Amino acid sequence: MPPVLAFREVSRSYRTAGGVLPVLRGVSAELPAGRAVSVSGRSGSGKSTLLHLAAGIDAPDAGEVVLLGRALGRLPDRERTRARRDHVGLVFQFFHLLPHLTAEENVLVPALVAGDPPGPAAARARALLERVGLGDRGGDPVQKLSGGEMQRVALCRALLRKPTLLLADEPTGNLDEASGQKVMELLLGVAREEGSALLYVTHSRELAALADETWILHAGLLERAP
Numbered sequence: 001m002p003p004v005l006a007f008r009e010v011s012r013s014y015r016t017a018g019g020v021l022p023v024l025r026g027v028s029a030e031l032p033a034g035r036a037v038s039v040s041g042r043s044g045s046g047k048s049t050l051l052h053l054a055a056g057i058d059a060p061d062a063g064e065v066v067l068l069g070r071a072l073g074r075l076p077d078r079e080r081t082r083a084r085r086d087h088v089g090l091v092f093q094f095f096h097l098l099p100h101l102t103a104e105e106n107v108l109v110p111a112l113v114a115g116d117p118p119g120p121a122a123a124r125a126r127a128l129l130e131r132v133g134l135g136d137r138g139g140d141p142v143q144k145l146s147g148g149e150m151q152r153v154a155l156c157r158a159l160l161r162k163p164t165l166l167l168a169d170e171p172t173g174n175l176d177e178a179s180g181q182k183v184m185e186l187l188l189g190v191a192r193e194e195g196s197a198l199l200y201v202t203h204s205r206e207l208a209a210l211a212d213e214t215w216i217l218h219a220g221l222l223e224r225a226p
């Protein structure tokens, strides 16, 4: 089976007031189907950049990002957007939920955008909320939920359309230790049950160690933790 995601000699730099800032300098790595990999590295080392490239939200200056065998940079914009919508789920540090909508409505947003049949989507949304322990909160506006609960809703939203690849950028960065631990256990557990490959960024050594494999960004390159 081909890897879900491959970085091939990927470079990315940014133009800043101080000049050109090289962030990634020829990163190569593969994420096999169903595997969970954590990404660590100091602040500013390029972790978010790596995830944005994986999602096709950003493009490399050189090299290729290959999602399910297709080089994202060679796809027309519309196809790249569709590839992301159909195969990638995203979880963010600050949840990015719509505060006035209910938990279930938030989970259903990707199905609405994609034009999926509403009945099966709603059944799946309810099953996912049940799975993360929020079966009785689906009708509540998300602004009434705790941070940990909001992130569990965001996880359900990311999983709604059964992504092959789940990307999470510091998903516990805005949570206290106990709810962060719970969110990370659910993230890893549900990704495994669903067969989604998972790439997550964390600052926590303990949470990083829960992955099958750990990548560390340092000086623009990826090192594999022993």
Ligand SMILES: Nc1ncnc2c1ncn2[C@@H]1O[C@H](COP(=O)(O)OP(=O)(O)O)[C@@H](O)[C@H]1O
Pocket: 014, 015, 016, 021, 023, 041, 042, 043, 044, 045, 046, 047, 048, 049, 050
């Ligand atoms: N759009 C941008 N323009 C200029 N500099 C950027 C931009 N995005 C990120 N950077 C810089 O690139 C470096 C890596 O950023 P990022 O990938 O967000 O790091 P991390 O997520 O590891 O903290 C940082 O120094 C950041 O300031």
Ligand SMILES: [Mg+2]
Pocket: 047, 048, 049, 169
């Ligand atoms: Mg970041």
